[in-house]
Amino acid sequence: IAGIxxxxxxxxxxxxRRMTLRCTQDMRHNAMYWYRQDLGLGLRLIHYSNxxxxxxxxxxxxxxxxxxxxxxxxxxxxxxxxxxxxxxxFCASSHxxxxxxxxxxxxxxxxxxxx
Amino acid sequence: xxxxDQPTEMTATEGAIVQINCTYQxxxxxxxFWYQQHAGEAPTFLSYNVLDGLEEKGRFSSFLSxxxxxxxxxxxxxxxxxxxxxxxxxxxxxxxxIWGAGTKLIIKP
Numbered sequence: 001i002a003g004i005x006x007x008x009x010x011x012x013x014x015x016x017r018r019m020t021l022r023c024t025q026d027m028r029h030n031a032m033y034w035y036r037q038d039l040g041l042g043l044r045l046i047h048y049s050n051x052x053x054x055x056x057x058x059x060x061x062x063x064x065x066x067x068x069x070x071x072x073x074x075x076x077x078x079x080x081x082x083x084x085x086x087x088x089x090f091c092a093s094s095h096x097x098x099x100x101x102x103x104x105x106x107x108x109x110x111x112x113x114x115x
Numbered sequence: 116x117x118x119x120d121q122p123t124e125m126t127a128t129e130g131a132i133v134q135i136n137c138t139y140q141x142x143x144x145x146x147x148f149w150y151q152q153h154a155g156e157a158p159t160f161l162s163y164n165v166l167d168g169l170e171e172k173g174r175f176s177s178f179l180s181x182x183x184x185x186x187x188x189x190x191x192x193x194x195x196x197x198x199x200x201x202x203x204x205x206x207x208x209x210x211x212x213i214w215g216a217g218t219k220l221i222i223k224p
Contacts, residue, residue: 040216041216042119042202042204042205042213042214042215042216042217043202043212043214044214045211045212048211053197055175058211090157090158102206102210103148103160103163104148104160104212105160106157106158106159107157108156109156109157
């Protein structure tokens with residue numbers, strides 16, 4: 001079944017630990033995105049990638065890094081987790097960034113708690 | 116700065132009609148999206164507007180006025196399964212989506 005998968009579904013992490021959230025899509029989409037969603041706030045873009053081999057910073061990139069070695073995978077790494085990174089993280093993809101009807105499709109999310 | 120405003124919460128009755136408003140101030144405009152998000156789930160795409168006017172898709176319609184920085188999502192013949200949050204997002208001049216905080220819609224029998 002085509003779509004986006006994320007792992008893990010949820011995680012509790014001690015502050016200071018390193019953590020990688022995984023995201024894989026099988027729709028051959030060029031663009032991929034990482035968002036965080038916090039209560040009372042809109043989705044906020046962390047990092048994005050318009051095509052394999054390129055990445056860019058979004059609205060809230062500090063404390064996070066990404067890589068895009070191939071079309072399908074877009075992992076998000078927290079080098080040293082802090083409690084303010086407690087959030088729900090969504091990965092999304094779209095066929096062509098900036099296209100006239102470019103629509104983003106979302107993975108099921110990862111609920112991360114940093115203690 | 117960039118800003119998307121939507122009501123935090125709305126309540127409606129099963130079978131009725133509800134209109135969810137969204138106003139925006141963004142650096143550039145390259146389309147407006149509506150997404151539906153059930154509790155604990157991912158957002159799913161509902162509609163897209165880039166020109167002024169009404170786009171109809173079954174029970175859901177979305178309207179856009181670019182001169183007023185305004186959109187609304189109209190849901191007809193409400194069903195209990197429509198209880199969800201509705202997210203408004205605008206694609207700005209950098210082709211990034213700017214998201215509103217969402218409107219939680221509660222449907223009562």
